[in-house]
Amino acid sequence: MLDKPDYKQIIKEIEVELKSIVSEGKVANYIPELAKVDPNKFAFHISSIDGENYGFGDLDEKFSIQSIAKVFSLTLAYKLNGEDIWKRVGVEPSGNPFNSLIQIEQENGIPRNPLINSGALVISDILYDTLSNPKVDLLNFIREITDNHDIEYNIKVANSEKKTGFRNSALINLMRSFGNINSDINDILDFYFHLCSVEMTVKELSKAFLLYTNHGKLLTNDKEIITSTMAKRINAIMHSCGFYDEAGEFSFKVGLPGKSGVGGGIAAIYPGKYSVAVWSPKLNSKGNSYLGMKALQLLTAKTKRSIF
Numbered sequence: 351m352l353d354k355p356d357y358k359q360i361i362k363e364i365e366v367e368l369k370s371i372v373s374e375g376k377v378a379n380y381i382p383e384l385a386k387v388d389p390n391k392f393a394f395h396i397s398s399i400d401g402e403n404y405g406f407g408d409l410d411e412k413f414s415i416q417s418i419a420k421v422f423s424l425t426l427a428y429k430l431n432g433e434d435i436w437k438r439v440g441v442e443p444s445g446n447p448f449n450s451l452i453q454i455e456q457e458n459g460i461p462r463n464p465l466i467n468s469g470a471l472v473i474s475d476i477l478y479d480t481l482s483n484p485k486v487d488l489l490n491f492i493r494e495i496t497d498n499h500d501i502e503y504n505i506k507v508a509n510s511e512k513k514t515g516f517r518n519s520a521l522i523n524l525m526r527s528f529g530n531i532n533s534d535i536n537d538i539l540d541f542y543f544h545l546c547s548v549e550m551t552v553k554e555l556s557k558a559f560l561l562y563t564n565h566g567k568l569l570t571n572d573k574e575i576i577t578s579t580m581a582k583r584i585n586a587i588m589h590s591c592g593f594y595d596e597a598g599e600f601s602f603k604v605g606l607p608g609k610s611g612v613g614g615g616i617a618a619i620y621p622g623k624y625s626v627a628v629w630s631p632k633l634n635s636k637g638n639s640y641l642g643m644k645a646l647q648l649l650t651a652k653t654k655r656s657i658f
């Protein structure tokens with residue numbers, strides 16, 4: 351048995367070591383509002399299952415969680431619709447960029463998984479059909495699992511993406527042609543862009559991800575949000591698909607289920623032990639945070655705790 355890691359000391363060492371790494375990469379600019387973010391922002395926060403919380407950097411600054419929010423919409427759709435969702439979206443890694451169109455045409459409108467854009471659009475369509483007040487109900491769900499009622503959509507970011515979201519538009523139209531989108535395309539795009547515009551601090555994000563660390567139950571009150579089997583499956587999908595065509599590399603170097611977003615955030619979990627969130631807006635060529643990946647690589651090396 352390994353001793354429990356000294357998280358406090360390890361986080362200090364990570365802070366020092368990251369200072370010597372020059373961040374390569376670029377801030378996402380295909381969503382104009384995101385291009386305005388200071389590239390040098392950085393924050394790191396870990397929440398352990400037994401209540402330890404440590405972090406450094408811009409801890410109280412909200413950022414656009416973007417595709418990380420796809421995990422929350424998947425969780426709600428799975429909770430409300432059960433295994434039926436897998437009739438419309440798969441559970442296989444795509445090996446392609448997050449906004450790729452190629453497989454949708456080849457695979458008859460069924461996205462490979464719920465964490466690429468096509469899959470998240472199908473999940474948005476499912477939720478739109480299921481919820482009575484989609485935007486409000488989804489936000490309330492995210493607030494519940496974060497235990498924080500200040501979580502909001504950033505309407506400017508959502509509208510900015512609406513103006514330039516041509517690939518998402520292409521994806522949803524293509525899927526509609528195969529009969530895998532039911533509601534009005536513009537309503538679903540609007541819902542999806544709002545989902546991606548959710549803002550959180552790294553503290554809030556690591557707290558929200560404790561749900562997946564804690565096998566589907568809220569740590570604060572032991573309420574079961576999803577069954578432990580559902581939590582296990584969502585973690586499996588994060589592990590195999592959360593970093594798109596870099597999922598293998600993330601597994602190889604970090605070894606945790608996780609999810610990235612083009613806002614520069616990454617959230618990851620070690621089942622039963624901890625959840626961690628990191629934010630650094632400069633992205634590598636696959637759209638994942640350059641320094642964020644380095645920080646998590648240091649974390650699993652130093653704690654000797656990854657799923658492997």
Ligand code: GLN
Nearest residue numbers: 416417448467546611612
């Ligand atoms: N809103 C972004 C998009 O659809 C999310 C992509 C991401 O974070 N990888 O392009």
